[in-house]
Amino acid sequence: MAESHRSSEAPRGPVPDLGMRGGQPQGPMKKAKPKNALRTLRRIWTYLRVYKRGLTGVLLFTLVGTLFSLAAPYLLGSAVDRFIIPGDLHGLAGLCALLLAVYALSALASWLQQHLMVIVSQRTVQQLRRDLFAKLQALPLRFFDGKTHGELMSRATNDIENVSGTLNQSFTGLIAGVLSLAGSLAVMLYLNVWLTLLSMATIPLVMLFTKTVASRTRHHFAKQQEHLGELNGFIEETVSGQKVVQVYRRERLAAEQFDGINGELTKAGIQAQIYAGMVGPVMNVLGNAGFALIAAVGGWMAFRDWTSVGVVVAFLNYSKQFQRPLNDLANQFNLLQSAIAGAERVFEMLDTKSEYEDNRNLVHMRQMQGEVKFDRVTFGYKPDIPVLRDVSLTAKPGQTIALVGPTGAGKTTIINLLTRFYEIDGGRITIDGVDIRTMDKDGLRAKLGIVLQDAYVFADTIRENIRYGRLDATDEEIEEAARLVGVHSFIRKLPQGYDTPLLTGGSNLSQGQRQLLTIARAVLANPAILILDEATSSIDTRTEMHIQAAMRKLMEGRTSFVIAHRLGTIREADQILVINGGGIEEQGTHEELLKARGFYYNLYNSQFVKSG
Secondary structure, three states, rough: OOOOOOOOOOOOOOOOOOOOOOOOOOOOOOOOOOOOOOHHHHHHHHHHHHHHHHHHHHHHHHHHHHHHHHHHHHHHHHHHHHHHOOOOOOHHHHHHHHHHHHHHHHHHHHHHHHHHHHHHHHHHHHHHHHHHHHHHHHOHHHHHHOOOHHHHHHHHHHHHHHHHHHHHHHHHHHHHHHHHHHHHOOOOOOOEEHHHHHHHHHHHHHHHHHHHHHHHHHHHHHHHHHHHHHHHHHHHHHHOOOHHHHHOOOOOHHHOOOOHHHHHHHHHHHHHHHHHHHHHHHHHHHHHHHHHHHHHHHHHHHOOOOOHHHHHHHHHHHHHHHHHHHHHHHHHHHHHHHHHHHHHHHHHHHOOOOOOOOOOOOOOOOOOOOOOEEEEEEOEOOOOOEEEEEEEEEEOOOOOOOOOOOOOHHHHHHHHHOOOOOOOOOOEEEEEEEEEHEEHHHHHHOEEEEEEOOOOOOOOOOOHHOOOHHHHHHHHHHHHHHHHOOOOHHHHHHHHHOOOOOOHOOOOOHHHHHHHHHHHHHHHOOOOOOEEEOOOOOOOOOHHHHHHHHHHHOOOOOEEEOOOHHHHHHOOOOOOOEEEOOOEEEEEEEHHHHHHHHHHHHHHHHHHHOOO
């Protein structure tokens, strides 16, 4: 397919016809619904478990680092009882060297597990991005009709980055926290059961506080991501339409609207961060209270000779190690809320039904003659609001069919049904007698060449932009297509010729030049059926006259559908269909419709007779 990208013609307003000119439909953002956090974590795990060797290494180094960190307090307690109190400086020096080695090995193990985790998490997120982008390419246009560009960009960037950051920080933190918690508890029980029970007195308070805060932080982080997507969408729309904003002097209005959305984002961000920020201070208070309690009780027990001073010193360090994982787990849990909120939005998109999911065991047409029939076709972008009503038409192989009519009548809708960008609600569309709903979509679109009104080129060379029509085309074929359209001489005059790089959106070319490149792209695709949707609307009259001969040559032997508001371009069409009110009001040749003195006659005269 020569032009597979979505036109900016999106259904909006009371008559959702893709022929209407506009941007993305802007409406209220969809409110976030509570999701299943455990299910989302399982989905993330399906991506992580691919890297089992890396995760095994992470687990191994985390375990080694935890064991070394658990050994340090025990050695410190032994130093007090065995060397400091007896005054054995030689033995103390040896133990200090051992402690130094333990701390060094613990740090090394920590660095290695973090190094491995970074690799695993980045590759995991790389796969997630790849899946999301591939899904975007396969989603039906109906999905995009209800989403702004900013919202989609937010899911593809901000939400995935949240997942990436959390995997880097939280995954190993959770593993280390659990291991450290279990190890500290085991050693503490070994040293003194009563002090262990005393140190666990604050755990119910920690769990209750964490559960209460977590239920609120996830909600506010989800709202924050929603408002961020809305803000991105507004910025993208405003920047794209900056000329319109300035021409109509709406800078202040745009700033006020931005302030409103920005204020909602700020409010949600403040609420999310306030709740998340409560965890650290509260956990520190609980931890310090427990530490003071253990110090007091342990000191009293040592005074009574119920335990040694070294055991109390070791226990105080273990109590810190016991409290620290609780603090870390609570903090990591809050980070997880942000990641889960982002991951849910990503998985929601991944779970959207692709337009290719039912594309199995379908007809693959190797050759097309190009006979197109619409048999009582009915369609509406919204339920119970039909745009086309019982439309029937026949295009014989090689014929040129022109579609004319007022904006919003349904002209481009006919084209979008033929390409299966949307599925019909009733009736039947056939090509060479085969219902297109039984055809493989890729195979169908490979036989169609489409040139849209809004010429879209990529930030690549001119050569590669034309080659987009057929990726296996040779340089000679690309240049021949350019010659046929009449753009070859223009390209050769550029400093780098066909290798001239285009800026984003082709901003270093005129609109007409971009349109000529898309027409050359369609020529290169060599389609069986050609669709021109206002293909020459952005080209001046002289340039249009220059390429008419090339366009006629291109349409020879091909069934062609032409949508045009400038009626002078369709006089030679085999059939002219006048679309109005969702149906075909008139049809015939140019001369036949003028003789009928109906809608077409009035439309034609309004363009030519009055202007003369």
